[in-house]
Amino acid sequence: NWYGIEPQHIMAVDGGHGVGGCDWDGRWNHVTKFLERPGPFTHPDFEPSAEALSGFRIIHVVDMDTIDLSNLNRQFLFRPKDVGRPKAEVAANFINSRIPGCKVASRKCFSKMHQRKFHIIVCGLDSIIARRWMNGMLISLLSYEDGVLDPSSIIPLIDGGTEGFKGNARVILPGMTACIDCTLELYPPQINFPMCTIASMPRLPEHCIEYARILQWPKEKPFGGNLDGDNPEHIEWVFERARKRAAEFNITGVTYRLTQGVVKRIIPAVASTNAVIAAACATEVFKIATSAYIPLNNYLVFNDVDGLYTYTFEAERKENCSACSQVPQDLQFPSSAKLQEVLQFLTESASLQMKSPAITTTLEGKNKTLYLQSVKSIEERTRPNLCKTLKELGLSDGQELAVADVTTPQTVLFKLNFTT
Numbered sequence: 001n002w003y004g005i006e007p008q009h010i011m012a013v014d015g016g017h018g019v020g021g022c023d024w025d026g027r028w029n030h031v032t033k034f035l036e037r038p039g040p041f042t043h044p045d046f047e048p049s050a051e052a053l054s055g056f057r058i059i060h061v062v063d064m065d066t067i068d069l070s071n072l073n074r075q076f077l078f079r080p081k082d083v084g085r086p087k088a089e090v091a092a093n094f095i096n097s098r099i100p101g102c103k104v105a106s107r108k109c110f111s112k113m114h115q116r117k118f119h120i121i122v123c124g125l126d127s128i129i130a131r132r133w134m135n136g137m138l139i140s141l142l143s144y145e146d147g148v149l150d151p152s153s154i155i156p157l158i159d160g161g162t163e164g165f166k167g168n169a170r171v172i173l174p175g176m177t178a179c180i181d182c183t184l185e186l187y188p189p190q191i192n193f194p195m196c197t198i199a200s201m202p203r204l205p206e207h208c209i210e211y212a213r214i215l216q217w218p219k220e221k222p223f224g225g226n227l228d229g230d231n232p233e234h235i236e237w238v239f240e241r242a243r244k245r246a247a248e249f250n251i252t253g254v255t256y257r258l259t260q261g262v263v264k265r266i267i268p269a270v271a272s273t274n275a276v277i278a279a280a281c282a283t284e285v286f287k288i289a290t291s292a293y294i295p296l297n298n299y300l301v302f303n304d305v306d307g308l309y310t311y312t313f314e315a316e317r318k319e320n321c322s323a324c325s326q327v328p329q330d331l332q333f334p335s336s337a338k339l340q341e342v343l344q345f346l347t348e349s350a351s352l353q354m355k356s357p358a359i360t361t362t363l364e365g366k367n368k369t370l371y372l373q374s375v376k377s378i379e380e381r382t383r384p385n386l387c388k389t390l391k392e393l394g395l396s397d398g399q400e401l402a403v404a405d406v407t408t409p410q411t412v413l414f415k416l417n418f419t420t
């Protein structure tokens with residue numbers, strides 16, 4: 001989900017005589033303690049007053065998903081009767097009926113136009129690609145004059161994420177502080193067990209499940225087609241095979257639940273971790289919206305796997321970040337390198353991690369697609385280029401390559417530098 005906070009409807013904290021006739025005596029007592037008196041952590045430029053602006057009246061919540069039964073255990077907004085309904089709509093209705101005066105609007109999708117009017121974006125996304133996309137979108141909205149960033153074009157991005165008992169929250173001021181792509185190396189690649197371990201020396205119950213999933217299923221095709229993680233019969237089949245495999249190697253711990261978790265790549269969501277991270281994100285929104293406090297600078301780590309541990313650090317901007325640096329990206333290859341190698345670099349480099357890059361360039365004044373994966377007919381037509389060398393493709397030293405990918409809404413420009 002992401003939440004856009006619209007600034008046109010600022011609500012003054014006035015200790016009980018607010019707009020809309022829905023306030024009551026003492027409603028804002030807690031908030032006024034922060035806004036009407038100074039404290040050791042208040043922003044140096046902040047002047048406490050009863051006039052201080054506290055908030056926002058309209059929150060847009062965006063989520064394309066509908067509610068699944070398995071979502072109910074880790075959140076507080078959905079009830080069994082809501083299963084099958086759009087998440088954004090149900091969440092919005094719940095908050096609207098619970099908190100007088102708060103207006104939450106729900107959307108199932110967003111476009112560039114929608115985002116321009118928001119002052120703060122809060123992300124609670126479940127994938128790095130989606131984070132990078134939103135990050136890239138906010139970067140694309142920045143305006144520069146003679147290379148100087150116009151601060152009014154910055155829309156702060158507050159990003160929260162959890163994985164089991166671990167979580168993080170961060171504040172990104174696009175163009176000013178480290179963005180998602182600046183710190184891409186922090187994200188671990190998806191865990192895949194080495195094939196040799198799965199095939200010949202399993203040590204963990206997961207190895208046995210992967211054996212059944214990766215090696216036995218494609219060979220035996222028990223139900224004809226592909227493995228469907230939502231089909232209980234399929235999971236049961238993998239579970240049984242994994243259990244046999246585990247017994248051979250004296251490995252314990254293969255359960256139906258674990259099988260389902262491994263097949264569907266589920267990392268259990270823990271409600272308490274989600275609550276802590278959501279609170280951290282909400283606190284940052286409060287600080288930015290009121291300007292009363294200095295925002296988190298800029299990355300908070302939370303871990304309660306064993307005891308409880310939390311700290312913050314300042315993630316640094318990457319000088320040549322492909323998303324936010326405005327520095328042309330260099331690609332260093334010998335002219336004898338094949339296009340395949342360039343493609344591999346774009347997907348495997350820790351700082352780029354693209355998914356299915358489409359590479360185009362300009363040759364003799366014409367746009368030319370060198371390789372594009374997402375459209376079958378174009379893929380087939382451009383596939384032979386992968387085996388050609390950069391020289392054979394007619395590319396020259398200093399050539400610009402435009403690369404489009406799902407990880408960014410904008411095309412990334414690369415400059416080809418031939419090495420010898």
Ligand SMILES: [Zn+2]
Nearest residue numbers: 179182321324
């Ligand atoms: Zn960056």
